[in-house]
Amino acid sequence: VRHTLTTIAPTLGGGALPLAAVQLESVLDGVHDGVILRAGDRVTLNAAARRILAAPDGIEFRVALVNPRTLDGEPFALGANDLPGQDAIDNGTGGRFRIRVTAFDGRELVLDGSVSPAGAGAVIVFRDVTDEHERSELNVRTLNALFAALPIAVSVADAETREIRVANPAFAKLVDRSIESMVGLRPPFPWWLESETGEDRFTPGTRTECVFVRPDGRPRSVEVRVQEVRDERGEAALLLAVITDLSEGRRMQQQLVQSGKLAAIGELAAGVAHEINNPLFAILGLTEFLLKEAEPGSRAHQRLELIQTTGLEIKEIVRALLDFARENAEERHEVHVTDVVRDTINLIRRTNAHKGVELVETYCDGDAVVYGSPNQLKQILLNLVANARQAMPHGGTVRVDVHCHDDSVMVTVSDEGPGIPVDVAPRIFAPFFTTKRATGGTGLGLSVSLGIAEAHGGTLTVASEHGDGAAFTLCLPTAGDDG
């Protein structure tokens, strides 16, 4: 038996006639929103409420039957026989709610509505907002995922206090701090340069270039763009700071310039080397001829020897230049990188070229095959190992590690030397840059190696913390699996 409004009308309307009550019932049944009337211990659901909750006819409605929970799924503390609207009746005030419930047919719903005390009872009006809630929930999740995945650093601060509300992982990485440690901080932020703390970097719509300092003192030059997020009334509620790491862009620009330079130098080198080779050949030939004629031990003989040594040094340089330029000259075929590394290390060991340092190698299990020239790859390794050894004149360990990945193979040569000073680091790949002029360095080792690596479609990069050794990594794309 359905509870009709007739039974509760006296409470609601203060002595209304049954006729008015019947009218009220038909009005409520025509209302689109769900309405639950509570009078004393009688509970009545209008048509919309019964439809939304799939309430069977004649059910004695108890709150626990629909298992109300918070949006997070926390159940409310309820007795099995609790009637709806009890709080409103007890406190004489109502309020809005958004909760999860389980309909009688098992559907999970999100209801949005309000409870109001009415006379000695209460009225609950609600709507089914399940779809809408899921959509906005999905929106929030999408935005959160986007925020987390964004490679650009973003922080969100309170527009008034400038207190950080949240920052994304890219921001945490940029300033090298955890997100949790930053939430709640107010300016001046610990990553600001002390000399710049006076400046306001929070004027919406501005772009400022400045320097962020990490906890270990390493600086990062960045560009900060500030955007305002307004609330519904159009007032600034949040400030969005979007930070671009300029160091990265500058590094890439430098690399571009570098490889452009290298390409141009390669062409030049080939031309120059041939021009030098012919007269050099004549000089060396004639010197040898004169050496035979000169009295051994005489001054003339000594000077001729000096000419010969110098000439041979020039020949070495020319050879290196030609190697550098001859990137495409040698035929390419499929090469097993581990074999090349093994051969090269054996060669170094046999010729005792590792003088005074220990050589340790590790290989990956896979069989990394690249398309290239084994001799040129060997040359890279020889250059890297030579540099590593030269960085450790008092001995140490040179590690050569081969790592295989799905589409690339990486060979890392690392040493325990002093590493590369920051002011030197940007120049080490430049042709003829050397800090070993006194001991006969040509400064071509790394530039030739980089040239070869790039001609193989690969890269040669360095990681070095000053004072803690250097690690050079050659990364080559593996040959397609058709072979």
Ligand SMILES: Nc1ncnc2c1ncn2[C@@H]1O[C@H](COP(=O)(O)OP(=O)(O)OP(=O)(O)O)[C@@H](O)[C@H]1O
């Ligand atoms: N493992 C390393 N540790 C420290 N510094 C290094 C290391 N490898 C290279 N460098 C620096 O880079 C510079 C350039 O290296 P590169 O191999 O191009 O020339 P070089 O070794 O000086 O001369 P060459 O290779 O012609 O004998 C070196 O002079 C050195 O300052």
Ligand SMILES: [Mg+2]
């Ligand atoms: Mg070298």
